[in-house]
Amino acid sequence: MSTAADSSPTSGERVVPNGPVWLFRDTATEATRHLIATWRNPDLLVFAAIQPIMFVVLFVYVFGGSIAVPGFASYEQFVVPGIFAQTVVFGSAFTSIGIAEDMSKGFIDRLRTMPMYPSAVLIGRTVSDLMRNLFTFVIMLAVGLLVGFRLEGGLGAGLVATLLLLGFAYAFSWIQAYIGLSVRSVEAANSAGFIWMFPLTFVSSAFVPTESMPGWLQPIAVNNPFTIVTNATRALYNGSPPGNDLWVAIAWAIGIIVVFATMSFRKYSATSG
Amino acid sequence: MPAVVAEGLEKRFGETRALCGVDFKIERATVLGVLGPNGAGKTTAVRILTTLLRPDGGRAWIDGIDVVAEPRRARARIGVTGQYAAVDERLTGFENLQLVGRLFHMTPAEARRRAGEMLDRFSLDEAGGRVVKGYSGGMRRRLDIAMSLIAEPSVLFLDEPTTGLDPRSRLEMWDVIDGLVADGTTLLLTTQYLDEAERLADEIVVIDHGSVIAQGTAAQLKARSGGDRVEVTLGDVAALGRVAGLLAGFAQPGVAETIDEAARSVTVPVATTERIVPSVVRSLDDAGIEVLDVVVRRPTLDDVFLQLTGHRAEDPEPTEDPSVVDPSDTAAKPVPR
Secondary structure (H helix, E strand, O other): OOOOHOOOOOOOOOOOOOOOOHHHHHHHHHHHHHHHHHHHHHHHHHHHHHHHHHHHHHHHHHHOOOOOOOOOOOOOHHHHHHHHHHHHHHOOOOHHHHHHHHOOOOHHHHHOOOOHHHHHHHHHHHHHHHHHHHHHHHHHHHHHHHHHOOOOOOOHHHHHHHHHHHHHHHHHHHHHHHOOOHHHHHHHHHHHHHHHHHHHHHHHOOOHHHOOOOOHHHHHHOHHHHHHHHHHHHHHHHHHHHHHHHHHHHHHHHHHHHHHHHHHHHHOOOOOO | OOOOOOOEEEEEOOHHHHEOOOOOOOEEOOOOEOOOOHHHHHHHHHHHOOOOOOEEEEEEOOOEEOOOOOOHHHHEEEEEEEEEEEEEOOEEHHHHHHHHHHHOOOOHHHHHHHHHHHHHHOOOOOOOOHHHHHHOOOHHHHOOOOOHOOOOOOOEEEEEEOOOOHHHHHHHHHHHHHHHOOOOOEEEEOOOOHHHHHOOEEEEEEEOEEEEEEEEEEEHHHHHHOOOEEEEEEEEEEHHHHHHHHHHHOOOOOOHHHHOOOEEEEEEOOOOOHHHHHHHHHHHHHOOOOOEEEEEEEOOOOHHHHHHHOOOOOOOOOOOOOOOOOOOOOOHOOOOO
């Protein structure tokens, strides 16, 4: 790859910059594009916030009375971290929809013909979706606190739990990025991005203890990475030691990012055909 | 050094050979029109030149930069506008332009200044602050081209810039392209419209089934397809066959007549135009055929295409019978001039 220095200075010559500073700048430019758009369409943000609020309220008041989980002072201490986890993971689906939209409108092709860093397109997208997720999380936390959820583990552990959740959701954004690059339409991205997340988040410890499930389902639920991340954050929010779950959850997040980011970069750069 | 060189470009998709060795070049500050029907390979060629597609064979250079070996350097020198306006409709026109400027690595101030200039140049200054979602089709295309030009590329690629536009927007787009040409932009334009290639391009490459079948200026291509035409229009479709038989007697040797049922006309290239109209009228009269019109005209690019390929340029598919033209496709009729 050559640098600006050896290209002849004809008219219209633009530098083709290399290096982390330029990667960062291209990424920031792309992330800004999506953040401006989100800001312009606050209805999307409102809907992104309404669903988790509904979930918190429904679960706590509808099931709260009938479900008692051993080891937890109240159902909200048990279920609210599960809803947090489900919501941020569902939030990652915006990545596949957004990328599919850019693809179908030919915008990705435009970006592919520009001298920017190709990886900045995907990193910018996932980072802006992380910001959106952070916003949703803040609203959810506020609602959780209103219905009686408490950070029993203190602020420090609560912060670690929150970072773990957002990191895990960020990892899922990369799965979604790959899906978005693979499907042929926005509608397909919508289904392909969401459908598998229902079993993933419900066959887990998010809403009920895994021990209450039928025997054949338990091994799946227990080993589900979503269960592991839920258990780790739930322990941290409730002030009990997360044990190995914390490290296994971090390993899952890193593993998913490495595998799916690599696959997505390849898919993005692979000139079709 | 030419701005663009394509040499033996080949591309296959599965069993289909989209390009089978395409060569052309574009001199600086000229317009190359790549003309061909749907599926001829025009877009494939453009996608290879713009680094979106890797060729299976052959090479291509932009300003001497190999597009396969150094795609990012090549990208710094091109602007691309595809068949669909690639704009972010969630942003304003200004923001779209600014974004592209930034991704071409302008400073924030330069990106803002250039964005303003482009809005002005493409008569979008009033709409510049509005979200693109509310733009008309023509405005989106203009914004799309403005985005492709903001970094002053040395070559601009316009892939079917007027496909799907209503006639008014099409004329508007021609004006925009005229402006680009006047400014000395090097341009590759693909089109399935003969009048468009004729009007906008300095040099025309005709592609059919992935191969270049003719190349030259519009005048050269017309000269190649022989001399003037006699076109006879009838009131009654049924007589077309008999008229074709009669006209064959006036035709240049070895050239077939064209029957257009939709237009109820028969066209034939003639060796000489001297006293041709009276002779044709007399022989038709003798045969008792009622004629609406007999004209002598210069060949159009449509005639050229028909002669080279056996089908019309704007047919979506090559039909079994080249004389059958979809009556709804009014653009397929040659325009008498």
